[in-house]
Amino acid sequence: MTLDSRRTEGVHPDHPDLDRLEVSELVRVLAGDQAGALRAVGAAVPALARAVEAALPRLTQGGRLVYVGAGTSGRLGVLDATELTPTFSWPRERAVPLIAGGARAIREAVEGAEDDHALGGRDVQAIGICDTDVLIAIAASGTTPYVLGAVEEGRRARALTVGLANNADTPLLRAVDCPVLLDTGEEVISGSTRLKAGTAQKIALNTFSSAVMVRLGKVYGNLMVDVRTSNAKLEGRAVRLVRHATGAGEAEAQRALADAAGNVKVAIVTLLLGIPATEAITRLAAHGGHARAALEAE
Structure with missing residues (x-):
């Protein structure tokens, strides 16, 4: 029952x-x-x-x-x-x-x-x-x-x-x-x-x-590009994400991340568009933080 x-x-x-x-x-x-x-x-x-x-x-x-x-x-x-x-x-x-x-x-x-x-x-x-x-x-x-x-x-x-x-x-x-x-x-x-x-x-x-x-733009493709690099494991992950998204070598990815203050999304836009990190930040802000929109905009 x-x-x-x-x-x-x-x-x-x-x-x-x-x-x-x-x-x-x-x-x-x-x-x-x-x-x-x-x-x-x-x-x-x-x-x-x-x-x-x-x-x-x-x-x-x-x-x-x-x-x-x-x-x-x-x-x-x-x-x-x-x-x-x-x-x-x-x-x-x-x-x-x-x-x-x-x-x-x-x-x-x-x-x-x-x-x-x-x-x-x-x-x-x-x-x-x-x-x-x-x-x-x-x-x-x-x-x-x-x-x-x-x-x-x-x-x-x-x-x-x-x-x-x-x-x-x-x-x-x-x-x-x-x-x-x-x-x-x-x-x-x-x-x-x-x-x-x-x-x-x-x-x-x-x-x-x-x-x-x-x-909300926290992912590019299927990559976790808004990860917060708060420890060594995540710093290594950030480098791998940038390399995967851009085809860059490890040293180039590390430099881009350093210029981007550890921001994976900024580093990706910087490398793919060949622009300074400051410009990548501005471009991302203009597109609501969406990496794909920032990359594809005219």
């Missing part, structure tokens, strides 16, 4: 003796079930594309990506927000993660925080949410009060609201401008949405934010 209509809370019908399996079979079952996450995200591609298209005009105007969630969903939001800066040089202040219970909840459960509808609204209000922002609300259940309170406040401020949930026809998906259903169904370990529900959320967040960054 199903006591909860949400599929993520249901009991998986295929593995009633999970605790009796040999280790190799147990691992095979757990790993194999993750394929459901890929199928769920694949079905959500049209919804994710609509969310990206809706987000771009706001972000072009200087808006922020605001992530809201509780528990596993909140931690995945924190992760996606955090990785945008080193990967795409996205300004840290324009990727704002909010998790029920605050920073302490990243490492431990904060009892009752996810059930506090008013707290979600207050947390969003405290960051000064506005109509150029994009609020990404994440909740496997689709019913988390903290997340619903945050969405309510985001909509009041006319921010764009995107919702990721793993159950259909839930309050979260009904409340947002851009609903994204990740229908992963029952978990192998019943109710443990850190499994394939969480995996689907991670893939969907990666897909959404990466697509946004590509369209």
Whole structure:
């Protein structure tokens, strides 16, 4: 008998003796079930594309990506927000993660925080949410009060609201401008949405934010040209990216990067057009930071 209509809370019908399996079979079952996450995200591609298209005009105007969630969903939001800066040089202040219970909840459960509808609204209000922002609300259940309170406040401020949930026809998906259903169904370990529900959320967040960054000019071809060179590994990566994009030798690429203060995109435009770094910077600025547009402009 199903006591909860949400599929993520249901009991998986295929593995009633999970605790009796040999280790190799147990691992095979757990790993194999993750394929459901890929199928769920694949079905959500049209919804994710609509969310990206809706987000771009706001972000072009200087808006922020605001992530809201509780528990596993909140931690995945924190992760996606955090990785945008080193990967795409996205300004840290324009990727704002909010998790029920605050920073302490990243490492431990904060009892009752996810059930506090008013707290979600207050947390969003405290960051000064506005109509150029994009609020990404994440909740496997689709019913988390903290997340619903945050969405309510985001909509009041006319921010764009995107919702990721793993159950259909839930309050979260009904409340947002851009609903994204990740229908992963029952978990192998019943109710443990850190499994394939969480995996689907991670893939969907990666897909959404990466697509946004590509369209905002953070990528040239399929090269990560806005990477921030903050350590030796990334400095080596920057040299390889410049060489791949331009055909330059290592010494030439290093010189161009030095002239560009480590900016891969500037170094590429400098080398491909044979212009000084200062002119490459001006040219990129005139084309919204898009390397291809800067290179192809008359």
